[in-house]
Amino acid sequence: MFAKRLLQKAINNSQHNLPRGSLTAEDLDLRVAVHYGIPSTASILAFDPIQRLLAIGTVDGRIKVIGGDGIEGLFISPKQLPYKYIEFLQNQGYLVSILNDNDIQVCWR
Template sequence: MFAKRFLQKAIHHDQHNLPQHGSLTSADLDLQIAIHYGIPSTASILAFDHSQRLLAIATLDGRIKVIGGDNIEGLLISPNQLPYKYLEFLQNQGFLVSITNDNEIQVWNLESRSIASCLQWESNITAFSVISGSHFMYIGDEYGLVSVLKYDADEGKLIQLPYKISSNSLSELAGFPLPNHQPVVGVLPQPCSSGNRQDILKLSYL
């Protein structure tokens, strides 16, 4: 399981990166936290992978703590020390998706403990949801637009697909007016949907 390799890789990395006696350089003194035990003090948002039983805890300073069974604990550190506003696993895939306050979408590879792909979103992201059991995700923004993304694990890339839903198009279909550029605040698959294209989403606007 990738969860066990996650812990083994962290221990192996720390043991093999210790400097030999008498060979310290200035680079060796650039200390970084590789393993952290317990719950971070600035924890702000959670995500859970029920298949692998992994809990991810994002902080206000760009760290993500991952905790699981068999004493698994690992720390992911973003190059941007910013709070996260969304955090979700690609369930049972070995990837975690995070969105920072400056609207950067990051896909983390849990086995390598590194960012596999990232994408800077042009507008303010106000809603986010991963389609369960897939690499697809919905992005809702401040202008009332819902877009679809896919993470291609083979290529290691986030791909923006040409599918968009606007508040204006929904207003026309529903037959009642919606204010222009109304932010999307929720994007959820219908719980009883069997995947029909006609009944797949539930959108919430302010």
């Protein structure tokens, strides 16, 4: 259910910025992963006080985002490397992360 709502939101948001029909399911590369609680391999934290979101980076390339109202999300990097830096761009909806091999990733809401 969560993945379906996330996909619908991504498609609705993209319709404002992209030409109609340009976003397909193949462009998103969605994978369903389920995790409850704090990851046992947590290594770095970031907090956005305005949106009240906590991001937890792990040593195996995952970021768990926890917020109010039971919001939880899990981002999985294609590379299974530790994060050396993560930060929210305050109240912008972006989470910037840097892996140990200096690969920069940007996640958006």
